Amino acid sequence: MxxxxxxxxxxxxxxxxxxxxxxxxxxxxxxxxxxxxxxxxxxxxLRRPEDVASLSPIPWPLSLRNFSDAAHEVNITSLIANTFVVAALSAVGQLLIALLAAYAFAVYTFPLQRLLYLAFVGTWLVPFQVTMLPNYILLTRLGLLDTLVGVVLPTLCSALAILLLRQHLAAFPKELIAAARIDGRSSWSILWTVVVPNLRPALAALAILLFINEWNEYFWPAVVLRRSNAVLQLGLRSFMGTEGDQWGPMMAVAGLACLPVLVLYLLLQRHIVNAFVRSGLK
Incomplete structure (x- = not known):
């Protein structure tokens, strides 16, 4: 044995x-x-224009001709700036509204709280195509069609963001909030000096998800910006035509569109990993 x-x-x-x-x-x-x-x-x-259709895994000789051709076709700097403004404003707006709503649902107790929360989260299940027409009519009456404000405004409230932040706030130690109230702090002060500093990983992870989602959005900007290609996703249409698609310049612009998102992820990588590892405060 x-x-x-x-x-x-x-x-x-x-x-x-x-x-x-x-x-x-x-x-x-x-x-x-x-x-x-x-x-x-x-x-x-990075291939030469005549080698765009090549199946060689290594682009050689290297060439920047596609980037120069793309720069002559569209204003890349303006497209990136407009797209960044739209994505940043939408992400910040969604994050701020979601933080306030999630804080109210997680910390306060009021009549019909659970029913209101379920109804609010239920809007997440409504397809965007259902709300698109009312939003379009509203923007028409406000005179915001063909403007970047019209692209941002209907996206400022996100049920998914509220759901995620509410789950983190539900696990937040209530003793810290009670101690802050005993110290005489207001609810607004508690939110920004006690809760938010401890939710940085979750907020960073949610911010980059919201930013990337709006950065890659094509359908809604295409509906609102009828007469212009003011954002990157619409600017790519400039390289598509009845006589054929310009794959080289299109890939050059698409590559430039990836860089801001990559930089944002590298800057917030530590917070994002912490958010997924911790999955809320314990």
Whole structure:
């Protein structure tokens, strides 16, 4: 009976090592699959115009001709600036409104609270196509069609953002809020000096999700901005025509559109990882 135990011990570390290697291989393969379309995007943008249709995985010789052609076709700086303004204003507006609403639902008690919360979150299940026409009519009456304000205004309230922040606030230690009230702080002061500093990872993760969602939005800007291609996603239409698509300049502009989002993610990466790891405060 004592001779079987030592023989079984070496197999456990071996299984752990095999599982670790298999997991790393799987993660590496998954990462390569996810990164390859982005690599091909930039590889196509850096090819010479006559080599755009090439299937070679390495773009050689390198060329910036597609970027210069794109710059002559559209005002890339203006497109990036307009898109950034729209995405930033929408993300900040959604984050602020969601924070206030989630704080009210999580901290205060009032009549029909649960029913109102369920009804509010239920709006998340309503397809955007259902509310598109009322929003369009409202913008028409306000005279905001063909303006960036008209693109931003209907997006300022997000039921998903409220749901996510409310879950984090529900796990927030109520003792900290009670102690702040004993110190004589107002509800507004408690929110910004006690709650928000402890929710930075969650707020950062939600901010980048909202920003990326609005940055990549195509349908609603296409409805509102009828006479202009003022944002990046609409600017890409300039390279599509009946005589053929200009894939090189299109990939160049699409590559430039990826850079601000990548920079934003790198700046907020630590907060985003913390938010997903912690999944709220305990």
């Amino acid at each position: 004592t001779t079987d135990a030592p023989a079984a011990r070496p197999s456990a570390p071996l299984r752990d090592r095999v599982g670790d290697v298999a997991g790393r291989i799987l993660l590496t393969a998954t990462a390569l699959v996810c990164v390859f379309p982005i690599y091909w995007l930039f590889a196509t943008a």
